Amino acid sequence: METNSVSKLRFLFFMCVLFVGCDLIQCSVTYDKKAIVINGQRRILISGSIHYPRSTPEMWEDLITKAKNGGLDVIDTYVFWNVHEPSPGNYNFEGRYDLVRFIKTVQKVGLYVHLRIGPYVCAEWNFGGFPVWLKYVPGISFRTDNGPFKVKMHRFTEKIVQMMKNEKLFQSQGGPIILSQIENEYGAQSKSLGAAGHSYVNWAARMAVGLATGVPWVMCKEDDAPDPIINTCNGFYCDYFTPNKPYKPKLWTESWSGWFTEFGGPIYQRPVEDLAFGVARFIQSGGSYFNYYMYHGGTNFGRSAGGPFITTSYDYDAPIDEYGLIREPKYSHLKDLHEAIKQCEAALVSSDPVVKPLGTYEQAHVFSSGRTCAAFLSNYHSNSAARVTFNGRHYDLPAWSISILPDCKTDVFNTARVRTKPSAAQMLPSNSKFLSWETYDEDVNSLEESSRISGSGLKEQISVTRDTSDYLWYITSVDISSSESSLRGGHKPSINVHSEGDAVHVFVNGQFVGSAFGTMERRSFTFNGPVNLHAGTNKIALLSIAAGLPNVGFRYETWKTGISGVSIQGLDHGQKDLTWQRWSYQVGLKGEAMNLVSPIKVSSVDWVRESLATQNQPQLKWHKAYFNAPDGNEPLALDLGSMGKGQVWINGQSIGRYWMVYAKGQCNSCNYAGTYRPAKCQLGCEQPTQRWYHVPRSWLKPTKNLIVVFEELGGNPWKISLVKRTIH
Numbered sequence: 001m002e003t004n005s006v007s008k009l010r011f012l013f014f015m016c017v018l019f020v021g022c023d024l025i026q027c028s029v030t031y032d033k034k035a036i037v038i039n040g041q042r043r044i045l046i047s048g049s050i051h052y053p054r055s056t057p058e059m060w061e062d063l064i065t066k067a068k069n070g071g072l073d074v075i076d077t078y079v080f081w082n083v084h085e086p087s088p089g090n091y092n093f094e095g096r097y098d099l100v101r102f103i104k105t106v107q108k109v110g111l112y113v114h115l116r117i118g119p120y121v122c123a124e125w126n127f128g129g130f131p132v133w134l135k136y137v138p139g140i141s142f143r144t145d146n147g148p149f150k151v152k153m154h155r156f157t158e159k160i161v162q163m164m165k166n167e168k169l170f171q172s173q174g175g176p177i178i179l180s181q182i183e184n185e186y187g188a189q190s191k192s193l194g195a196a197g198h199s200y201v202n203w204a205a206r207m208a209v210g211l212a213t214g215v216p217w218v219m220c221k222e223d224d225a226p227d228p229i230i231n232t233c234n235g236f237y238c239d240y241f242t243p244n245k246p247y248k249p250k251l252w253t254e255s256w257s258g259w260f261t262e263f264g265g266p267i268y269q270r271p272v273e274d275l276a277f278g279v280a281r282f283i284q285s286g287g288s289y290f291n292y293y294m295y296h297g298g299t300n301f302g303r304s305a306g307g308p309f310i311t312t313s314y315d316y317d318a319p320i321d322e323y324g325l326i327r328e329p330k331y332s333h334l335k336d337l338h339e340a341i342k343q344c345e346a347a348l349v350s351s352d353p354v355v356k357p358l359g360t361y362e363q364a365h366v367f368s369s370g371r372t373c374a375a376f377l378s379n380y381h382s383n384s385a386a387r388v389t390f391n392g393r394h395y396d397l398p399a400w401s402i403s404i405l406p407d408c409k410t411d412v413f414n415t416a417r418v419r420t421k422p423s424a425a426q427m428l429p430s431n432s433k434f435l436s437w438e439t440y441d442e443d444v445n446s447l448e449e450s451s452r453i454s455g456s457g458l459k460e461q462i463s464v465t466r467d468t469s470d471y472l473w474y475i476t477s478v479d480i481s482s483s484e485s486s487l488r489g490g491h492k493p494s495i496n497v498h499s500e501g502d503a504v505h506v507f508v509n510g511q512f513v514g515s516a517f518g519t520m521e522r523r524s525f526t527f528n529g530p531v532n533l534h535a536g537t538n539k540i541a542l543l544s545i546a547a548g549l550p551n552v553g554f555r556y557e558t559w560k561t562g563i564s565g566v567s568i569q570g571l572d573h574g575q576k577d578l579t580w581q582r583w584s585y586q587v588g589l590k591g592e593a594m595n596l597v598s599p600i601k602v603s604s605v606d607w608v609r610e611s612l613a614t615q616n617q618p619q620l621k622w623h624k625a626y627f628n629a630p631d632g633n634e635p636l637a638l639d640l641g642s643m644g645k646g647q648v649w650i651n652g653q654s655i656g657r658y659w660m661v662y663a664k665g666q667c668n669s670c671n672y673a674g675t676y677r678p679a680k681c682q683l684g685c686e687q688p689t690q691r692w693y694h695v696p697r698s699w700l701k702p703t704k705n706l707i708v709v710f711e712e713l714g715g716n717p718w719k720i721s722l723v724k725r726t727i728h
């Protein structure tokens, strides 16, 4: 006869199997000091970041399959709160934002998921992933021990977890999610905030654990991550890292495979020899999980780029390029590395490394237990190769490299010996033509007439736009006396405009005066230029531009954007400060309000055939044309080399912001050996940072596709072309 408690247990067990479709051992994820333990087994796990909104659902399966073939076990993604909850309580999980579909695609391909909910994500994503409305919740302060913030963060995190549970996506339910992240790199902010930071971390940990996902939680770059949360490392190297408790495994959530780009900067590359060296160093020092940030970077479509001035391309020099094509030799060299590491798995998970010096710069890390033995032979010298002797055999190690010996004898892989040739990516002409451009001038003359917002003093930009547009017009006027000497050939006055970010185009009496731009590092700037003023009232209109909201920095949600000071200088009485007078505002462009980009809405403006258009206002022009989809199935891009700065849409979908600003940098030759920093390997100096813009094939129909461009500076649309990305 069974005792009562045994039969109770049996019943519970049976119910579990019934509900989740798998038993407790089969569907468990735990951890110990060595590794993540899945279904009772310690695992060496290889992961790569692919962010679902940075590609299209049509691309997902191919990207994930390529990741699997590249030797990955796990796909890592952030969850992007601002795309999912565009206004409080209104949710969007459609199209590129279909998180469940993305995770189910990973499951279908047969990989695991690390779901980094954040909901702060950084990620070079607009506002670090926070919805802009969150900033205007009364009494809120982000990422600290603040009631209103904690309520909203809890609600969103719980919503995501519940969605995953409803779809049975956690491994504890038989699904692919084996790990989740709460917060993101909170360490620095926590230190600056002191006690409030500390109590917030503890709250976030309790809140997350309380959601009972059945899989472990991590916090990256947060040394104080409370139990049972695992603190993890992010960086170019993480071998030096130790978790905060001896019973936690050593995990690396961001192994940076390259780096992001900003308009005006060069392209940063990371040589695969060094990336592989970094990974091998991590594994030989006892690490058991690493994630490439990014494995596929993709595209910051629409206004999703953070910033300011993060480029639309988020290529990241990743193993899969922006367009979804394999980048060699990065992809195959890492695939070989992964195979070599997997051959060592049994030894790696069952023993700690014993380190033996083999020379001044050379070491062996040996993992052996019972019948398994694996060794990593390293040469840390950054410019000379070495011959070492290990267990009576000789091994040649190139500079700054590690050889992997899965049986402690055979060198199956060396991080610096690359066997695959580099792939050459080309942008080839397509057979698609843009027919008959038409144009429409954005109105700069009758601005204040339609304005409903006005007041004394200059307003902060985002408080007015709520980020519904990049653009905000600041409009006022200045009266000039007929006795001013400049009116009779005297020295011209000038206009001085100070902005907190990110760019401005200055118009006086409908005439373009000039533009000025901040940078990602220095958002604020001052414009100063001579102006033609006439006697009487002069109209001043400043088009201020937010080029992606900041995504990182201490209390970045409080940073200001837009015009903060305006004066006219060089008048007979000196300067006239306009800062505190009456200003009117227009949120966004007229063309945006009229939805000129829409392919279905019959346009309410008279587009003019470009050939007939007057050229009196080269700035702020809308252009449109139609085209047929090119043949073939190669990925596509717009070549915007002839344009200036603006945004572009195809069939109503925003391709993103463009800017042909030239890259400043130091593009010297790049040596893989020696400690990597992005500045070491720069490319593309003195060329536009980003000339090509990804057009997903799935956004095109066979014929009559609409392209609409808003051009700020006077670029020439007739030279725009659609090109095919090929690799050989």
Ligand code: GAL
Pocket: 121, 122, 123, 124, 184, 185, 234, 254, 259, 260
């Ligand atoms: C990390 C951050 C990521 C990303 C990365 C740079 O510090 O966690 O979200 O911003 O830097 O690409």
